[in-house]
Amino acid sequence: MAKSGAKTGGKKTGGTKTTEARKPATNPLLATWRTPFKAPPFASIAPHHFPPAFKAALKAHRDEIAAIAGATSKPSFANTVVALEKSGALLNRVADVFFNLTSAHTNAELEAIQRDVAPLLAKHQSAVLLNRRLFLRIDDLHARRERLGLDAEALRLLERVHTNFVRAGAKLDAKSRKRIAEINTELATLGTAFNQNVLADEQAWHMILDGERDLAGLPDSVRAAAAQAAADLGKPGLHAITLARSSVEPFLQFSARRDLREEAWKAWVRRGELGGKTDNRKIIVRMIALRRELAGLLGYENYAAYVLDDTMAKTPDTVRGLLDKVWPAGLKRAQAERDALEARARADGGNFDIAAWDWRYYAEKERKARYDLDEAEVRSYLTLDNVLAAAFDTAGRLFGIKFEERFDIPRYHDDVRTWEVTTKTGGKHVGLFLADYFARPSKRSGAWMSSYRTQHKLKGEVRPIVVNVMSVARGAPGEPMLLSFDDARTLFHEMGHGLHGLLSDVTYPSLAMTNVLHDFVELPSQLYEHWLSRPEVLKRFATHVKTGKPIPDRILKQLAAARTFNQGFQTVEYTASTLLDLELHTREDAGELDVDAFERDVLARIGMPAEITPRHRIPHFQHIIGGYAAGYYSYLWSEVMDADAFAAFEEAGDVFDRKTANKLKTHIYSAGDRRDALDAYVAFRGRPPEIDGLLRKRGLA
Template sequence: MDATTENNPLLAAWTGPFAAPPFDRLKPDHFMPAFTEAFVRARAEIDAIAANPEEPTFENTIAALERAGEDLTRVSLTFFNLAGADTNDALEEVERDIAPLLSRHRSATYLNEDLFRRIESLREQGEKLGLDAEQARVLERYHIAFSRNGGGLPQEAKARLAAIAERLATLGTQFSQNVLADEKAYRLVLETPEDLAGLPPSLIAAAAGTAAELGLPGKYVITLARSSIEPFLQFSARRDLREQAFRAWAMRGENGGASDNRAIAAEMVKLRAERAKLLGYETFAHFKLADTMAKTPKAARDLLQSVWEPARARALKEQAALRALAASEGGNFEIAAWDWRYYAEKQRKAEYDLDEGETKPYLQLGKLVEAAFHAAEKLFGLTFTERFDIPLYHKDARAWTVSRDGAEIALFIGDYFARPSKHSGAWMSLYREQQKLDGTVLPIVVNVLNFARGGEGEACLLSFDDARTLFHEFGHALHGMLSDVTYPLISGTSVARDFVEFPSQLYEHWLEQPEILRRFAVHYETGEPMPEALLQKILAARQFNQGFATVEYTASALVDLDLHLKAGEEEIDIISFEAETLAKLGMPEAIGMRHRTPHFQHIFTGDGYSAGYYSYLWSEILDADGFDAFEEKGDIFDPELAKRLHDHVYSAGYSRDPETAYAGFRGRAPEPAALLRKRGLLDTANAQA
């Protein structure tokens, strides 16, 4: 071991509070040496399992694989979390270099024929092994994973699969970095009072703060962070500036030059199709969905189509209302994509006497974090104690010890503010996953969001959508923190893609409960609770603009699915394909896709949601039906239901299939009508039927 490796804090024992990563000692140049050494150690451990002359047993094969590569897992989790939340040029260089190396390591594991034969032998023995339910599940998942990565295929096919995987890893990293580059490069600088027309004080203060950080004191800057551009589109009275900002937002990854993602996305679609065929599937969508709740592309498409038509009909009515509103103000134009949010906000004011400028002062970030914690305490008996003795990777990040019955169960890190070093969006991730293979290992879970910071000395005020995002990601965090399984493979959120959004989307419902809002929606200056009349207006307007929201999401999901139903034998112009798909759907011109293809990170930054963006809607059936159970009880914190939810969903990881997990909580299968009812589309759907 050389001196660099020997002194590397990534490879030394982490002995600080909660054994958290030693962020205060980590430097970018620690990562590549740590990866290099971790690869060597992991490879030796895995190869020893494959070469073991003893007959395969669960312990010497499956449990041994679960223990292998501990250093590599630790280094990888730390690195990729930092690369997403607080990156820089040095980390991006490491990210580009490490992506193909990780892919090679993964392929060398999954395509090892000796390993596959050992796993196959165990599977064939079945009940003779005397495994408990969790062990049997882990064995099943290992066999599925190896089979879906080429186990048992001829050597020529394996070699090609490995090459495809490596190329996809490189392309996915470049895709993500390109989107970030476009987001960092853009700024809309506002200078005159006319430029600020219509903007609420909270957005003006945030834009002034951003400008000051960028060395433009006295000016105001709108960025492509969603928490900056969406409220600008919602409130700016300057139609010309709204159009500028919207076009920049929509054109990320499509601006030509080094950050253009069109060719990258096209190549990834083609390579995925080839991979699927090598594995015996008709298309990549068929391959990807075979291991989900949906099982087939048809099932996913049927769900999307079932909401598309009623959502489109609702959206067209919404559009007509917005056009009439604009005309009443002298606007002689058709509603465009950069107009929708602006006039929708006006329409909401007209219909419900409600505008976001009125609600935001009552939605403070700090209070909403408290609200998310409070709901978790009431449901699952958790307490949160802020820690100031744990060094973190950025001054904005905060940490809390999570306890139950006096015992620590997790460390939670919250990182809430947008900054140039952070990728856009919102997500939950892990610095350490829960397991009990060799003693209890407690998880370290992080939520990363991109809220616009308040002005100097000002509170960070959120929109209701922002608040919902906070609860959503905290629902994911609970899924990771409450995990109580033995084996890392099935820990926490390592579940089917179209089930993983259920715990997070379900948790959003608690935000909207009067009991929560009355306690935590308090004015940032006076501390007075939100007036009851305003609270009731918020609740009454929950289904406002749902045609728009459903169409922009569903269009993205349908384009994703159709892209990955391509056979891969022809070159794809992804922009033309996107336009043709939307034309067939009858996409309203005034609505843009939630994620256009050149910046659709869900499906091109790794394989996570590729052919699977429909998953949010699939999970929404579960969350809508699932929360109905609490409402039927008349108690949103019903102890018996909360315990079943904890035991069968939040703590269970992937120890059982999703259908069984849901039924264990709900007592039956979900009722799909709950989805349309939640979105206010049931009457529209019935009218069309």
């Protein structure tokens, strides 16, 4: 495993190293990239290159904006909106590399630079969006939009650009615009500190398992991952549990040591609230106050109303309406599940009430007893390579593309693998796909999709570079990597996001790829998960790690029967976090927030079971610090659509039905934000989505 203190943005595995002594003036971030497909030359990029690159890129963008805003010619779509789309190319390139590295392979130098750069970028963005002269040109075009002769995509771009400027505060007076810029700058600083604190807490904790007594209950795959984690920590011969989700959750699921489960669970749920310099509660208090002030300046009752005004949901009441349908059903199911787990614990001799650190352990026992489904056995059929092959094959059958692994593309870490994606017919280049799946200290936990280059057609056909990142605990060296079914589902989920980026076929970068409304962006990812569970996929790609035999029908039937098992727990832990997010951003009390009391009060009011913890507690809730503030509900909103959308394939009688897949590609995966999100869904499905599919999918109907 690479050390987080490495002197470069990644291992020197690609590109040509620049010798600073020979070329002291060369900054690879500012130079022409002569790598295959013009991929970032990671081997040549060091942390010290970023500050001067950002300085140069910011100046270049300021000059471009000044030229657009200061033009004396009459505003036109070309000289204003298209010019704005073309501006900032260098800044985007530098920022894409930087922020992907600070998420997936950071170090102390990059973190220090991030603390400096975040407020500078926020200040710069505010200067663009609050530029009065620039907005007047856009506003003039928007007023004349029906007379400009624009095609549908160009008109959509003008509408979205105008909306973004108005929502940023461009219509406000000078004093208000100045205050909004100050708020945005402070929020960027606070958000950076929050995320770095969570990562620091994750890096600081591990639990050494010494001997068979500490390993009791752990299957071979979890033991192997724990042995590798200990080796990475410089403790070979022992076993370690870390706060990577793929390490701590399997431990909670399988460990027979209740005391150690409690210790690991408490470390996991208390990230960001340990006191000292990494405690996030004061940061949250200040961020919520600033968001409240921002919403007020923009004319909204609260921050959630501001955020949701530009989504499919539109209002907090609409979101509450969805949650009010799901929460009672999930709670009722979770209470029944709790009773079953308590009975299971008593049957096993446990003389105690089920606690939060017991749930996963006894749920696994109950699942095995009820469905004879052994998670460890399922893992033996899910090697990483085979799950990847299944995801690629599914994409090929649905969308007519293929993945060819490349070994000449620069990488930022040895864990990263790269593929060129092409069309099956004609071999046309579609994009590059990077995959980075293993947990390490230099990577934040979780899973996500991002990009190093955005697709567009402004200057010829520019194809994307997409990356999928996960944090799977690494197994024994040289052994095939085995995934849990949840990990395999996550891989398919992120591949769905990746395809949303790779298949993008949009003219303007602001409308391309995943640049869609918050509560629409999870549709392509959650929909793609459905194919993993299909027998047509599993019978081909789920083969035993040792014998190579396909997964037996017995296990497929067990998986199908257990599909909705523990869905009460999963619904409650997710929906509780969603309600915390919504309540936090619609809070009416203008007094200073007490984070601990607020969380306790909300959970008590909704009847949160003591045996279940929200999937994300406020002090480490990174989603709502970033792009999902007042928007964590969007996974559930999109799930309404994904359940309904997959039904279109089932109704066609073939989950790879060509006609349905073509409509899906045209209206969803390749369309970006070319049209209103609901219109896009209706164009695919023929009608709006229906919530019944969600409740059936979760077994809550």
